[in-house]
Amino acid sequence: MSEQTIAVKAKQVEEIVEKMNNASSMVVVDYRGLTVEEVTDLRNQLRENGVSMSVLKNKLLQRAADKVGLEDLKDTFNGPTAVAFASDDAVAGPKVLHNFAKDHAALELKGGVIDGKVASVDEISKFATLPSREELLSTLANILQAPVRNVAYAVKAVADSKDDGDAA
Template sequence: MDRTEKREFVASLAAVFAETSMVVVTRNEGLTVADVTDLRRKVRAAGATYKVAKNRLATLALDGTRFEGISPLLKGPTALAWAADPVAVAKVIVEFAKTNDKLVVLGGALGTQTLNADGVKALAELPSLDTLRAQLVGLISTPATRIAGVLQAPAGQLARVFGAYAKTGEADAA
């Protein structure tokens, strides 16, 4: 890479850091090409990006962004993963790391908050954004369903009482 390419790469990476909400740093020592291809496919399916970048260039791109706190993690063979949905990228990386011991989660950053490896793993255990939305809609609709059930219950009870009186009246008349 010549100087111009390096400048362009740093600028593009800085632009990505300005737009994203979550960055995960991994150590990818010993991953085969097939493993990395599989990981990238899974990361892309989750709407995230996985990129191996030179540590020095990544550090330059991090300067002045809210993710500056992850700069000390960039030592040795590292790679970065990022996405707008923080839970999605954390889930994919952590799940892949469970099945492949050559990928190690070093940490990450969620906005200005720097996370260690346990923080990224805890974030991965949260439900996805779509699941949270579904749960919220369920919570909102449940009270309405209960109110409708409570309002219908007295009418149903009255109908049963009238039905019971009618049956006793028929039994007395017979």
């Protein structure tokens, strides 16, 4: 291999390392058997949820995994491999891929990383069923508003009862 080729591959490994370090979750999939339309649909769904998917060479992925300390993930890098990187919402990538795999048997989840820890397919599937960050924040906001809302209702009820008492 020429020095130029080695330099290009080293740069690619560094780019993958950066993606791995910035990802809150990462899912490795085998996409064999999906049509071009299905892959395009999957990429669009991922993009809408802030997730990027890349088809990468297994050797480059293995070298990057070594550099970031994810050696246990190297077993998933065989055959045609695509990796979905989610940086903002850790649940987004696993959720989209899990739901897409339910409807498209050709998409096979192989493993991944959630919050820096290697996760099995079962763990990714369980993680995918969790509510998204926005859903959790909405639920939290509703829980925090409930006591204030109840006090407001009580004050209004007292005010209404006093108004009724004055009218009589």
